[in-house]
Amino acid sequence: MPEISTCLWFDDNLMEAVDFYTTVFPNSERRGVSHYEDGRVLAAEWTLDGRPFRGINGGPVHAGFTETVSLSISCADQSEVDYYWDNLVAGGEPDQCAWLKDRFGLSWQVVPVRLYELVSDPDPVRAQAAVAEMMTQQKIVIADIEAAVERAQAQPR
Structure with a gap:
């Protein structure tokens, strides 16, 4: 069965969010980070108490x-x-x-x-x-x- 994870869209503060969440929840860690060509963070994967999450810096969101x-x-x-x-x-x-x-x-x-x-x-x-x-x-x-x-x-x- 495929793994289901939560993916969250951030404006441009994904890594700040990942760092915050992984310090609040035990057994959590940053897993991987990918970048745009200019070096800005594009996406990241992390776990919160062992549960997988993904996030992107997708730019301004209409509804948030x-x-x-x-x-x-x-x-x-x-x-x-x-x-x-x-x-x-x-x-x-x-x-x-x-x-x-x-x-x-x-x-x-x-x-x-x-x-x-x-x-x-x-x-x-x-x-x-x-x-x-x-x-x-x-x-x-x-x-x-x-x-x-x-x-x-x-x-x-």
């Missing part, structure tokens, strides 16, 4: 990156959420419900695995409380969501 495509990180705990969120949002923009745009305009979702468990709780009252609390957050704070779920559970039905 949008939220219609994002990279999602499933985090084991709050410390992982804090690490990835804080690093990726630096110079970028936070958004609602675990979403952010990094300084290159690429959208990310930084989501603790525990959030998936809480919003899909078989008890609809608990699940709705988790969703309602999540909707008030930018960076996910799992303790606050767990507290909202417990408050909802304690309410008489």
